[in-house]
Amino acid sequence: MPIPEREPLLAARAVVKRFGQVQALQGADFTAYAGEVVALIGDNGAGKSTLVNVLSGVVAPDGGEITIDGVPVSFDGPMAAQRHGVETVYQDLSLAPHLDAAANLYLGRELFRGGLLRPFHVLDRPAMRKAAVQAFAELGVTLLDVDAPIGSLSGGQRQSVAVARAVAFADKVIFMDEPTAALGVVQRGRVLDTVRRVRDRGVSVVLISHNMPEVLSVADRVEVLRLGRRVASFTAADTSIEELVGAMTGSLDEQRSA
């Protein structure tokens, strides 16, 4: 009996995006499944960030289709994507350095105390702190001082807070743009462990990275963009750095079709 094909969690088909004369995406396809780490790789200017921006509602596409669980969706902004369980960890992390980890976790989505006796919105700091401590513990993230301003933490810890925030609200897909680019070896290992843990919860983690050894160590699948199109997809266990670089640069004669 043939193995039934998995239904993609997130699928992009024939996505087009132009910036003036530049056609950043020229009919790009992309697929992400539940419970996997899929790396999105490509040379500089291949269209990775543009595709992620389209799929996370930051940029409106000029054409193509996006589906979540097989249902076509259209995002009119990042919050629309978030409502569909899609979160993004940007390279700049988008954290508020003067606020503590809990406040950063709930930035823009603060919890308030309700009730008739409180006609004005009052932040529910104890509830946010409790949920934040639990969120970090679940991810295996150790913060020495959960009340310290984020700006006083190490780069790896700040990264972990940004990831924890995405994880706390994403139940479908997390895009991570170069999440380890600025980190040392130990911190890099911790962030990658977190990525695996999130994947094991059934979330689809999309990792944008130029670091090929890292891609092969953490990704289950790899999708390759070149000149605004998906040109190949690989199972990480069955490929090599040479093959990935060949697909990125176009020097592979026999690319597995996407």
Ligand SMILES: Nc1ncnc2c1ncn2[C@@H]1O[C@H](COP(=O)(O)OP(=O)(O)OP(=O)(O)O)[C@@H](O)[C@H]1O
């Ligand atoms: N806002 C913009 N305005 C004009 N051109 C843009 C804009 N954003 C991206 N581009 C162009 O679209 C193309 C794809 O860029 P994109 O940043 O998506 O590639 P990338 O694969 O993420 O590259 P890198 O690895 O260098 O970050 C490039 O030619 C880029 O110059």
